Amino acid sequence: MVGNIKLHEIINIAIKAGNRILEIYQTVDFEVQTKQDDSPLTIADKKSNEVITKELTTLYPEIPILSEEGIHLSYEERKMWEYLWLVDPLDGTKEFIKKNGEFTVNIALIEKEKPVLGVIYAPVLDTVYFSKEGVGSFKLEKVSEYLKTGRDLIELANRLPLNVEKENTKVIASRSHMSKETKEYVNVLKKKVGEVDIISIGSSLKLCKVAEGEADIYPRFAPTMEWDTAAGQAIVEHSGGKVIHTDSEESLRYNKENLFNPWFIAKMNA
Template sequence: MLDKINIVDVIKIAMDAGEKILDIYETEFEVESKEDQSPLTLADKQSHETIVKGLLSRFDGIPILSEEGKHISYEDRRKWEYFWLVDPLDGTKEFIKRNGEFTVNIALIHNGAPVLGVIYAPILDIVYFGKEGIGSFKINNAMKSNLTSEAEILKVAIKLPAMKNEQISAVASRSHMSKETEDYINKVRSKFGEVSIKSAGSSLKLCLVAEGKADVYPRFAPTMEWDTAAGQAIVEQAGGTVVHTETRDRLNYNKENLLNPWFIVRREGFIE
């Protein structure tokens, strides 16, 4: 199945959704509240519709689980071998703040594991992607890139990880660091010395680790499966890991409860 999926098609779908988001970004859009009181905008809805339409037209037969269309019973989805896991607008709060740190996330899950991931940041015009068997990559100025074949895109994309820090770097909130995150970073400090702190919105936090700009991202706060699947594919194909904070098992997907456990994202070779 995976070898029949052209990553370029998935990237184009993510970018099409990003264009829909940008059409709304500078308007006076309304903000609704979901059942869990998290924000929802027209951009979330239009991005969802664009992605679902694009995936169904190119990959008919692969089911889709999206944050904006998540009401599918576990009895139905537990039988899925492959499915798309989508967050049409990851970082709606960042979108509302207009700080640019929001993304479109599309992942392909196979038997509970993410084997392909695409993350597009519309304001930054950056694409991150990873696919089992080819690795992980970054494309700057994506709208200007010649996205034709998978072979051609791999010639111009930057292979990840693309750099390594001289000083250990962790992804965390500078202003709202939880006690658990602070304790974890202090543990890293005790082993490596000074630790610099980087901050980013949405799934860009996982991309920082995949890229090599950060060594570790501890997450001691709630996330859902669609928040992390694409990023996990990109991190893992760059040689990193995304693991449960206690068991150190790999994060898996399509659970009955779609809430993720607390987890730690680590670049290749990083052991705290």
């Protein structure tokens, strides 16, 4: 199945959704609602979801969609799915509300509980990270300009990981969700490796920073959902890294009965 999916089509969808988000982002004021789990929701989340759902359904009607802002079917219905799209139409809504630009559009293809394709688009940065099993992971800046040329995006993009020189171990952490357990993890790590630099950034860009080599480790000891991590995990794994459960060290799996992720650590293989 993954071989039949055209990466540039999924990148195009993510950019269309990102452009819709930017239209709202650039307005003076927009309404912020609160969902049942107390997380924020804006019209941008909804409009982005409409774009992605419509486009994916048109191109790949045979593949079901599980989106944060869509209808969540019961596990009894979902467990028979061999393939599905996992979508977060606006990852980092808190960053969107703060207007710091650190939010993304996340689209992943899951095959038998495993992410085999991932696209993450950061609209404000106009930067896309994308990966496909058997092809690799890539980063392309100013992607909107290149799309107009019709050129092959893989040929234009930088293959991940990049060659990044770092003096100290770099740990990336959430800008909005730094937990006590994360701080404890960093303190233990310092005893092992010495000096540790902390990088803070929002949304799935944390996983992207691991994939490109800007960060060495991303420990997550706070709640996340499957749509928060699926695309990023694909990009990390296809660049040679891993995203593993803190207890079992097994890769995170998807389309589970419980859509919450366990605590995890993302890192490049050492």
